[in-house]
Amino acid sequence: RMEEHENYFNREVFNRMSEKRPDRKWLEAKQSSPDTVFILFFNLNPLVSASEESNTAHPGIKLCRLDASSVNKELLQKSGTTVIFLGVEKQRSSSSSPPNEGNEPTAWFALNTDDNPMNHLQLTNPNSFFLKPPMPGLLKLSEAEAGIIAQASSVLAWHNRYSFCPTCGSNTNVEEGGYKRTCFNKDCRSRQGIHNTCYPRVDPVVIMLVIHPDGNQCLLGRKKTFPAGMFSCLAGFIEPGEAIEDAVRRETEEESGVKVGPVQYVSCQPWPMPSSLMIGCLAVAMSTDIKVDEKEIEEARWFTRQQVIDVIVKGTKPAFTMPPRQAIAHQLVKHWIGMSSNL
Amino acid sequence: RMEEHENYFNREVFNRMSEKRPDRKWLEAKQSSPDTVFILFFNLNPLVSASEESNTAHPGIKLCRLDASSVNKELLQKSGTTVIFLGVEKQRSSSSSPPNEGNEPTAWFALNTDDNPMNHLQLTNPNSFFLKPPMPGLLKLSEAEAGIIAQASSVLAWHNRYSFCPTCGSNTNVEEGGYKRTCFNKDCRSRQGIHNTCYPRVDPVVIMLVIHPDGNQCLLGRKKTFPAGMFSCLAGFIEPGEAIEDAVRRETEEESGVKVGPVQYVSCQPWPMPSSLMIGCLAVAMSTDIKVDEKEIEEARWFTRQQVIDVIVKGTKPAFTMPPRQAIAHQLVKHWIGMSSNL
Ligand SMILES: Nc1ncnc2c1ncn2[C@@H]1O[C@H](COP(=O)(O)O)[C@@H](O)[C@H]1O
Ligand SMILES: Nc1ncnc2c1ncn2[C@@H]1O[C@H](COP(=O)(O)O)[C@@H](O)[C@H]1O
Ligand SMILES: [Mg+2]
Ligand SMILES: [Mg+2]
Ligand SMILES: [Mg+2]
Ligand SMILES: [Mg+2]
Ligand SMILES: [Mg+2]
Ligand SMILES: [Mg+2]
Numbered sequence: 001r002m003e004e005h006e007n008y009f010n011r012e013v014f015n016r017m018s019e020k021r022p023d024r025k026w027l028e029a030k031q032s033s034p035d036t037v038f039i040l041f042f043n044l045n046p047l048v049s050a051s052e053e054s055n056t057a058h059p060g061i062k063l064c065r066l067d068a069s070s071v072n073k074e075l076l077q078k079s080g081t082t083v084i085f086l087g088v089e090k091q092r093s094s095s096s097s098p099p100n101e102g103n104e105p106t107a108w109f110a111l112n113t114d115d116n117p118m119n120h121l122q123l124t125n126p127n128s129f130f131l132k133p134p135m136p137g138l139l140k141l142s143e144a145e146a147g148i149i150a151q152a153s154s155v156l157a158w159h160n161r162y163s164f165c166p167t168c169g170s171n172t173n174v175e176e177g178g179y180k181r182t183c184f185n186k187d188c189r190s191r192q193g194i195h196n197t198c199y200p201r202v203d204p205v206v207i208m209l210v211i212h213p214d215g216n217q218c219l220l221g222r223k224k225t226f227p228a229g230m231f232s233c234l235a236g237f238i239e240p241g242e243a244i245e246d247a248v249r250r251e252t253e254e255e256s257g258v259k260v261g262p263v264q265y266v267s268c269q270p271w272p273m274p275s276s277l278m279i280g281c282l283a284v285a286m287s288t289d290i291k292v293d294e295k296e297i298e299e300a301r302w303f304t305r306q307q308v309i310d311v312i313v314k315g316t317k318p319a320f321t322m323p324p325r326q327a328i329a330h331q332l333v334k335h336w337i338g339m340s341s342n343l
Numbered sequence: 344r345m346e347e348h349e350n351y352f353n354r355e356v357f358n359r360m361s362e363k364r365p366d367r368k369w370l371e372a373k374q375s376s377p378d379t380v381f382i383l384f385f386n387l388n389p390l391v392s393a394s395e396e397s398n399t400a401h402p403g404i405k406l407c408r409l410d411a412s413s414v415n416k417e418l419l420q421k422s423g424t425t426v427i428f429l430g431v432e433k434q435r436s437s438s439s440s441p442p443n444e445g446n447e448p449t450a451w452f453a454l455n456t457d458d459n460p461m462n463h464l465q466l467t468n469p470n471s472f473f474l475k476p477p478m479p480g481l482l483k484l485s486e487a488e489a490g491i492i493a494q495a496s497s498v499l500a501w502h503n504r505y506s507f508c509p510t511c512g513s514n515t516n517v518e519e520g521g522y523k524r525t526c527f528n529k530d531c532r533s534r535q536g537i538h539n540t541c542y543p544r545v546d547p548v549v550i551m552l553v554i555h556p557d558g559n560q561c562l563l564g565r566k567k568t569f570p571a572g573m574f575s576c577l578a579g580f581i582e583p584g585e586a587i588e589d590a591v592r593r594e595t596e597e598e599s600g601v602k603v604g605p606v607q608y609v610s611c612q613p614w615p616m617p618s619s620l621m622i623g624c625l626a627v628a629m630s631t632d633i634k635v636d637e638k639e640i641e642e643a644r645w646f647t648r649q650q651v652i653d654v655i656v657k658g659t660k661p662a663f664t665m666p667p668r669q670a671i672a673h674q675l676v677k678h679w680i681g682m683s684s685n686l
């Protein structure tokens with residue numbers, strides 16, 4: 001009953017230690033500690049390298065981990081550079097890094113720059129490159145590194161788009177280890193009381209597998225931008241003043257014309273492009289006629305349980321495709337086919 | 344299993360008709376239709392009146408509903424005025440408004456102004472007033488009107504704080520019936536592709552009732568700002584790159600020092616101050632020692648099932664108080680005490 005799904009991008013590798021974010025001295029000390037790890041982004045694209053063994057157990061791409069000595073002080077202080085504190089490792093990994101003096105857990109930072117950092121860096125790995133554009137390479141990380149990217153990419157994307165105060169248009173200053181931006185204008189309303197304008201943005205999205213009233217079919221749709229033959233769950237942004245369950249009903253009806261009754265939460269997934277939180281639900285249809293919203297959806301169809309089993313489990317010559325296992329849409333379908341049949 | 348909780352602020356009275364938002368002609372026609380209802384805000388405070396019967400079935404305050412003829416064209420077009428389209432009534436209410444010609448459902452708009460609208464309005468109800476500050480008056484609306492306020496207040500609060508483009512600092516223009524703001528600067532990156540900067544913000548928050556490993560106690564805390572004697576569920580903003588369940592674990596440990604294992608979603612509630620989505624969960628504690636984060640929490644304690652029953656159900660001379668039924672914290676506690684005992 002309380003079983004929890006771990007989706008790709010969900011893994012929390014760090015203790016985020018938010019209580020240390022206001023402590024500039026502590027952060028500065030950590031930034032120059034030899035044990036600290038930096039990950040690097042150039043225009044929001046992470047520095048990675050191909051991992052030696054590229055099979056499913058060892059995914060194809062890994063983050064480059066830099067240490068304080070290879071991150072130039074000049075680069076750290078440039079105006080186009082943003083540094084954020086990610087946290088400290090929850091458990092000391094036994095092999096990946098040597099234990100440090102005080103036996104304190106290793107701190108991690110992420111750095112984004114708009115100036116080619118190759119000019120400032122001494123890279124140990126000559127095969128490293130900036131992953132650009134992030135998809136689908138971003139889905140080739142290990143589970144742990146996907147969790148790190150989920151946090152780092154979304155906070156950095158926020159800095160990249162929210163450098164001006166939305167309340168008065170002034171410039172803002174990065175504070176609290178990268179989790180706050182404060183308006184430079186002393187008279188700005190954003191400096192009185194607490195409001196969301198100073199904090200990173202997370203956009204809640206519903207993503208739903210809608211089940212036919214007969215219990216044996218599910219509703220999948222295609223956006224125009226999908227690769228040919230691919231179908232996925234319907235999804236949409238939760239609007240202000242709306243509950244999760246109502247957003248599921250509204251978006252399903254908008255996109256497919258199908259009316260939905262009961263809705264059940266299954267699991268969620270941070271989606272760092274740029275900073276969504278996908279809230280995955282099962283939903284029961286109360287009607288079956290399909291009429292797609294042609295602005296967003298090219299086609300929506302009912303698929304039988306057997307058809308999705310063929311794609312998800314067997315994968316041999318399927319009549320259509322679905323997103324890969326790293327996408328919560330895939331996991332929702334898998335959850336549904338596992339609910340009432342034994343595979 | 345698929346039972347759904349309806350919390351205060353959750354009721355969806357309208358079909359939001361998002362497909363009509365880009366249709367300026369349609370919106371303008373609706374704005375001057377005699378059947379249309381306007382609700383009015385002055386500096387984000389809604390115009391209300393005391394309802395005649397003030398008992399629990401008929402709560403104490405109701406929204407003033409204005410028609411197109413009493414909303415001055417001048418007021419509609421002032422620079423400090425924002426008008427948003429709320430939607431059309433889902434079902435024709437049989438009594439509240441006379442049926443209109445084409446039998447089209449009644450459209451609703453919300454208007455916020457920074458200039459005292461009493462100068463521009465002919466008010467039919469002389470006992471109307473602007474509800475200021477919104478709490479706790481906002482909790483005295485009917486369920487239906489609370490749903491309307493949830494939508495209207497949060498979209499209007501967004502306009503009030505986000506009138507400048509966060510990407511370049513330029514002014515922005517209201518579009519799509521009040522659900523989009525577009526940067527005036529033609530060269531701005533916010534005008535290429537789709538990003539969240541142009542859309543209303545919703546902040547997902549976790550709120551959790553943490554259950555003691557013995558199953559018979561729950562963890563409640565007090566913020567310094569709470570009324571004396573009041574305790575509530577712990578809560579906190581979901582951070583970028585974080586799943587709901589991990590946010591529950593992180594915030595509980597930050598605020599109380601208690602470690603949490605399994606987490607189960609129960610229900611959610613839009614909280615329009617300014618625009619949060621409270622995601623309510625039950626969580627099972629894996630440790631019991633309490634160490635509060637003194638910046639945020641004044642005190643946290645384990646309360647027995649009987650103690651919370653005394654407050655929530657009996658209410659006679661309780662040793663402490665809890666938020667009222669309109670708050671999801673109250674409903675989470677009620678859900679827990681209802682789960683395994685028959686009241
Ligand atoms: N926070 C947001 N970020 C990006 N697009 C949004 C957002 N909120 C609303 N939209 C709009 O929603 C469309 C996607 O539709 P949907 O995902 O079905 O809600 C986008 O093309 C935008 O027009
Ligand atoms: N979106 C947001 N809106 C308001 N405050 C935020 C937000 N995100 C983080 N915070 C910070 O979180 C504090 C409240 O703590 P909590 O609700 O426990 O996360 C506020 O005082 C702010 O410093
Ligand atoms: Mg969609
Ligand atoms: Mg939408
Ligand atoms: Mg949609
Ligand atoms: Mg917090
Ligand atoms: Mg809190
Ligand atoms: Mg907190």
Ligand SMILES: [Zn+2]
Nearest residue numbers: 165168183188
């Ligand atoms: Zn400002």
Ligand SMILES: [Zn+2]
Nearest residue numbers: 508511526531
């Ligand atoms: Zn701009």
